[in-house]
Amino acid sequence: MEELLQKSIAETRGLLKSGEITSVELTRFYLDRIKKYDGLTRCYIRLTEKMALEKAAEADKRIRAHSDGELTGIPFGMKDILCTKGVETTCASQILKGFVPPYDATVIKKLDESGYIHLGRINMDEFAMGSSTENSSFQVTKNPWDLSRIPGGSSGGSAAAVVAGLCAAALGTDTGGSIRQPAGLCGAVGLKPTYGRVSRYGLVAFASSLDQIGPIAKNVADCAVVLKAIAGHDPMDSTSIPQPVPDYAGALGKEIRGLRIGMPKEYFIEGMEQEVKTAVEGSIKTFEGLGAAIVPISLPHTEFAVAAYYIICTAEASSNLARYDGVKYGMRVDGKDIIDMYKQTRSRGFGKEVKRRIILGTYVLSSGYYDAYYRKAGQVRTLIRRDFDKAFEQCDVIVTPVSPTTAFKIGEKTEDPLTMYLSDIFTIPVNLAGLPAISLPCGFDDKGLPIGLQIIGKPLDEMLLLQTAFLLETEKKLKKRPDMFA
């Protein structure tokens, strides 16, 4: 059974269709692995074993009746921020403990219609606020390549579960890098779609103008299949883009001869680990060898992105998180009057980082500071967008590192929020500009930790990102799973 871990979703589907394995067997295989290995990585907050096995039995019926789709019978891990009807959804926060959504997020509905299997809820930074998954109020997830290190965040549980072979694929969400950074630090493939490509309906909101849902998978082809299943226009999300969804997986393997790859000088800076720089530059050489043209470009406002981002995302978060007041769902702590009830509930229900961001966001929006911070950050966001617009006149995709370093130690940055924020310096500008970007492994450092490569595209150009990433993956043939989880 262990050889199933080497198979792509399409190959696994082949085995399901030919009857060599059943979805029930496949689901049990992953549930057994979770029981065996998740004590090490701590990816799952809770399992939905009974539902998974029931759905797997249904999937097997569909397969036998030839009424199945591209994901029928495939077991997924689900970031605990996507509302799933009848399944406790907490955002890894105490304030949402016990919350059972009465509806499905659109992405969940789509996956469910395709016949996927929901194995369980996956750990994350509380409300997706963090870069290490250390801000979960439940547990700290470990990097499968080195259990003393963080898996990245906020979708750290999703990336670690994929790499440790504790699900076939997972969904993550990305507000400032939360899909790409953990994928990069764990050696998974993660794709943040164009803002509006995937419906946000039922995604518990952190920063609404930045949040996007996307796949985290063990290879590029799987990412393509999952993206196709979840993308598309949705009347329930007024920011979703009314454009048809192409067959991403069908177009993989296409040559990139003549492709113009932009290499922004601002992303190859001092302070970056030498091994990261070497691996990314080596990959760019690989692309050149495949017939791509390398174009030096400049994104001059890159250095301002982190400051602008933490104004915008905290401002939006302070507003979005006002809904947790002890009235409609989740935790309530009684107080001497209603205001005190709000305060007691929110003070005990939210963790340290969430409170820090709510206070910062409330401050930057408060009277007298709005122009200096929020308006200014919006203007800088315009400059960052224009940088990309201008760069894309000269190139088709942009290649950068995902993070300046490989995975850091658990506890290393928890006392210093600003240093933690700066670890997302290469992923944040993409969210501010609403662009799609993919993260995939391009090498290992001398400690055996994966190094991530980011490819950024024009709006709705996910196809080209997947094609470009697929060629690098095929050339590199990197190890996918640590021996500990073999």
Added chain:
Amino acid sequence: MKITGRVVEYVAHLARLELGPEEIDLYTQQLDRILAYMDQLNSLDTTGIEPTTHAIPLVNVFREDTVQLNFQVEEAVGNAPARVGPFFKVPPIIETD
């Protein structure tokens, strides 16, 4: 200093958070550093530049105003920590004698 403990306490009140003295000290120090970092934006001249609120240009999206069945009452209030029948139960908000 960009920010003082009193300001942090006041902003926390606006956000309906109650902080202990140690939390106020810690957040004051941390937010002070973060706000100082954000000051670098002031080195950019942004005169006449329209702020971006959404990355993808959007027009208003309309739909027909028709009644749709979304949630049953039981589903809508089922998660409430306190309720009376089909209603959310909250502490009194109108003062009585």
